[in-house]
Amino acid sequence: MRTRAQRHADSKRTEGMYVRPNIARMQAYLPGEQPTESAWVKLNTNENPYPPSPEVAKAILAEAAGELNQYPDPMADAVRERLATRFSLARENFLVGNGGDDILTIVTRSIAGEKDLVAYPSPTYILYETLAELQAAKIHEVPYGPDFAIPEALFGSGARLTFLANPNSPSGTAVPVKQIKRLADSLDGALLVDEAYADFADDTAMRLVGRAANLCVLRSFSKSFSLAGLRVGYLAGPVELVSQFAKAKDSYNVNRLSMAAAAAALDDYDYMLENVERIRRSRCELTEALDELGFSSLPSQANFIWTKVPSPGARSLYEKLKSRKILVRFWDRPAMSDYVRITVGTDKQVELFLSTVREIIGAQDV
Numbered sequence: 001m002r003t004r005a006q007r008h009a010d011s012k013r014t015e016g017m018y019v020r021p022n023i024a025r026m027q028a029y030l031p032g033e034q035p036t037e038s039a040w041v042k043l044n045t046n047e048n049p050y051p052p053s054p055e056v057a058k059a060i061l062a063e064a065a066g067e068l069n070q071y072p073d074p075m076a077d078a079v080r081e082r083l084a085t086r087f088s089l090a091r092e093n094f095l096v097g098n099g100g101d102d103i104l105t106i107v108t109r110s111i112a113g114e115k116d117l118v119a120y121p122s123p124t125y126i127l128y129e130t131l132a133e134l135q136a137a138k139i140h141e142v143p144y145g146p147d148f149a150i151p152e153a154l155f156g157s158g159a160r161l162t163f164l165a166n167p168n169s170p171s172g173t174a175v176p177v178k179q180i181k182r183l184a185d186s187l188d189g190a191l192l193v194d195e196a197y198a199d200f201a202d203d204t205a206m207r208l209v210g211r212a213a214n215l216c217v218l219r220s221f222s223k224s225f226s227l228a229g230l231r232v233g234y235l236a237g238p239v240e241l242v243s244q245f246a247k248a249k250d251s252y253n254v255n256r257l258s259m260a261a262a263a264a265a266l267d268d269y270d271y272m273l274e275n276v277e278r279i280r281r282s283r284c285e286l287t288e289a290l291d292e293l294g295f296s297s298l299p300s301q302a303n304f305i306w307t308k309v310p311s312p313g314a315r316s317l318y319e320k321l322k323s324r325k326i327l328v329r330f331w332d333r334p335a336m337s338d339y340v341r342i343t344v345g346t347d348k349q350v351e352l353f354l355s356t357v358r359e360i361i362g363a364q365d366v
Contacts, residue, residue, distance in 0.1 A: 022136040029130040032329055041352060043343040044327040046169070046197070046304050048226040050278070050346070052261070053271040056227070059264035060257050072256040075246070079259055082266040083234060087206055092239045095246055096262075098253045100196050100220040100233035104131055104163075107216070107235070110248040111161045111190055112137040119159035121151050123170060123336050125194065128163045137161075143335065148173035148298065155186040162187055165194040167201050170329065170341045172300030180205050184212040190241070193217045196233075197302035199224035199276050200283075209236045216241060223303055225265045225272050230258040279303050283344045289354050290342075293361060304343045312360065314340050320360045326353055 017024070032045035076096035084091045097103040108131040112118050118132040119140040132139050140159055142151040148171055154162065164183065167174040184191045195217050198204045205217050216237030222228035232254060235242065254262075265272065283305065287297045290307050297307040309317050318330035318340055329341040344350070 020136070022133060026130070026133040029127050033327055035327070039325055041326045041345065041349050043345050043349065043353060044329040044341070045228075046223060046302070046341075046343045047228050048223055048275060048279070048303065049344075049349060050226055050275045052226040053265055053268035055264040055268045055271075056261045059260040063256050063260035066256075068256060071252050072254060072259060074252050076254045076259050076262075079232070079234070079254075079262045079266070082263055083236070086266060086269070087209075087236065089209060089236065090239065093209060093236050093242060095235045095237075095242050095249070096254050096259075097233045097235070097249065098258075099222060099231035100194070100218055101127060102231070102249070102253055103218050103233045103235045104128070104192070104194070106245050106249050107190075107192055107218075108132065108135060108137075108161065110245050113160075116160040117158060117189075118161045118163070119154060119157045120163040120165075121154060121168075123331075123333070124163070124165050125169050126331075144168075144171070148175070150175050150179050150183055155183055158188065160189040162189060162191045163194060164191065165196070166205065167195075167197045167301040169197065169302065169304075170306045170331070170336065170339070171298050172197075172302040172304055172306050172341075173298055174201050174203070174301040177203050177205050177208065180215075181208055181212065184208070184215040187214060190214045190216065192235075196220040197223055197304075199272070200280060200303045201301035206236060210238060213238055213240075221262050221265060224276050225262075226275065227258075227261055227265060230261050232258050232262040279344050282347060282350055286342070286344060286350050286354070290357075293354075293357065304341050306339050306341045308338050309340055310361070314338050317357070317360060321353075321356060324356055326356055 077091065079096050080091045080094045083094045097106060104127060112132060112135045114136040116137045117140050118137045120128050121144050122141045129139060140157055142153045144151060148168065180193060191214055193205045195204060208215055209217055216235050218233065218235050221232040283300055287305055290297050294310040295307040297305050314330055314337060318328055321328055
């Protein structure tokens with residue numbers, strides 16, 4: 001029989017009392033569904049539907065035949081050197097991470113402490129909220145207006161850290177770079193511009209790196225380079241800030257295979273651009289087809305579309321598509337529950353998605 005003290009300890013353990021109170025209170029971030037069966041059409045997590053450059057596989061195989069018993073380069077200099085050449089910056093302007101989320105974690109861990117203010121417009125990438133809660137920071141969430149311009153309340157907000165996803169997720173909308181510079185100039189704290197989808201957009205804030213002491217840009221290899229499964233992201237920013245962020249990262253946060261893949265992908269940059277152009281064309285065609293069916297899609301600069309769903313409504317459409325093994329992203333949250341987010345897939349995937357949507361909508365009229 002367990003003693004009273006043991007039962008008390010079990011109760012405390014059950015209630016989450018061995019972790020910090022802010023951790024016990026918060027909701028865990030839920031990534032998009034990842035089915036294990038191959039029969040699904042996945043249009044829910046913004047993965048690139050095309051494979052990475054053939055050079056990536058060659059680089060991985062060569063690296064796998066090498067010294068995997070030894071730790072990787074802690075700073076991923078082979079990747080940083082290529083990024084420096086690509087963007088005409090110094091190697092020291094870059095920090096490489098285990099995906100863009102690792103970079104977000106490093107930056108938040110470095111800047112935001114307990115009760116510090118973390119600001120961002122909403123709706124946006126929900127992980128920002130999670131990372132702020134992990135730090136027990138205060139959250140200043142400013143609603144977007146219908147045009148998805150930077151909300152005026154974000155300027156001069158007094159936040160220690162401000163996140164701006166551009167293009168934004170889930171909306172896919174983008175704001176002009178001159179407005180990003182204006183935002184950076186208005187802030188006393190740091191501004192992180194999350195450009196995970198920027199290769200699909202018309203403009204980028206990379207040219208602001210070094211022109212504002214408080215501005216950093218995040219990029220990812222997951223979307224445009226088709227390397228979501230290998231988890232590589234990077235940050236570009238002032239050398240002084242990057243050197244501080246490096247103190248907060250895990251010692252060896254990027255593995256040898258991922259580094260080799262990222263370097264090879266950068267060496268075959270034109271391959272990525274060709275796939276991006278295919279996706280941009282498909283994005284246009286998908287938007288037009290949805291709008292003809294009565295959807296209301298926001299102008300996307302990303303590899304997905306966020307669209308307001310007519311009858312039968314967003315939740316119902318999501319569930320009916322899922323029952324047919326087609327996944328899109330739906331959030332049951334304020335300002336989001338009337339919409340679904342649809343990743344731009346291959347032409348075949350898009351055709352199947354649209355024919356299924358037509359079938360579902362047509363069934364409502366019977």
